[in-house]
Amino acid sequence: MIEVRQVTKRYGPKTAVDGLTFTAQPGQVTGFLGPNGAGKSTTMRMIIGLDEPTEGTVRVNGRRYREHAAPLREIGALLExxxxxxxxxARSHLLGLARTHGIPRQRVDEVLELSGLTAVAGKRAGAFSLGMGQRLGIAAALLGDPAVVMLDEPVNGLDPEGVLWVRGLLGSLAAEGRTVMLSSHLMAETALIADHLVVVGKGRLLADTSVKDLINSAGTEVRVGSDEADRLRGLLARPGVSVASSIEGELDVTGMDAREIGAIASAHGVPLYQLTTRTASLEDAFMDLTRDSIEYGSVPA
Incomplete structure (x- = not known):
């Protein structure tokens, strides 16, 4: 279990993390999300003792990271x-880590095989591709057979087979009762992997909820097509209903479902040639939630 309690981290006048509280529970994959500059990396560094909180506490399985006699057996992490x-x-790197914790050589061979690196175990890590480097980092995180696994962008650089492997691996680790914490900018992949989400922005907690509930909070949108779109827009206007249009003859409606829209159109003799419901994605919900927390925004072309 990872417990972050009222954690603040300041670097001079800059507050990177501001009163953050959340728990990553055993038996589930917790997605740790936020825009660039949100404080995710700083938080993960504090979890494994690379940085000390200015205020608050961070615990891994009930203790601070540095209080564990064999931390690799408690939490395996991939940050870089x-x-x-x-x-x-690859083998020498893992053997060096194993010797610091009394981990047997057999375990090195096991994680090399698990990560698909057995055939290149004797190859220098400097010659590895980005994807192979990711696999080696994951192998190192799993070396101590830890109860907690924390990975930052684990599918970065992986091919489709590698992405599927990571997805299955994290699911199986959680099914074994381990705590799995995943940070990623890939919303579609996170939606497939994560059970729970912690979303931060500008160092503060924005959401601590399930994937389903966060997506549902973004609502649904109904696309309506009609040769009398302007007239229909007026008929749909009411408090709580938003009607937008980016294409002539089509309306995007939120705050009203397709059945209600169809009934209003029928009652007023407005012909429809399209009436489709679009459920929000995790990306939609994330962008909506973090809209005011984006520190490094891009200018549209």
Missing amino acids: ARSVHPGRS
């Missing part, structure tokens, strides 16, 4: 896949 000496082979 390239943090490997480029001259070392």
Whole structure:
């Protein structure tokens, strides 16, 4: 279990994390989301003792990271896949980590096989592709057979087979009762993997909820097509209903379902040639939630 309680982290005048509280529970995959600059990396660094909170507490399985006699057996983390000496082979890198914790050589071979690196175990890590580097980082995170696994952008650089592997791996780890925390910018993939979500923006907690509930909070949109779209717009106007149009003859309606729209159109003799419901995606919900928390925004072309 990962417990973050009222954690604040300041770097001089800059507050990177501001009173953050959440728990990553055993038996589920917790997605840790936020825009660039939201404080995700700083929070994960505090979880594994690379940074100390200015205020608040962080616990892994009931203790601070540095209080564990064998931390690799408690939490395995991937924060930067390239943090490997480029001259070392994959096997040598993992053996070096294993020796610091009394982990047997057999376990090194197991995680090499699990991560699909057995055939290149003797190859220098500096010659690895981005995807192979990710696999090595995940292998290192799993080396101590930890109860908690925390991964930052684990599918970055992986091919489709690798993405499917990570998806299945994280699901199986959670099914074994382990705590799995995943940070990613890939909303579609996170929606498939995560059970629970913690969303942060500008260092503060924005949401601590299930994937389903966050998506439902974004609502649904109904696309309506009619040769009398302007007239229909007036008929649909009422408090709580939003009607927008980006294409002539078509309306995007929120706050009213397709059945209600169809009934109003029928009652007033407005012909429809399209009436479709679009359910919001996790990306839609995320963008809506973090709209005011984007620190590094792009200017539309």
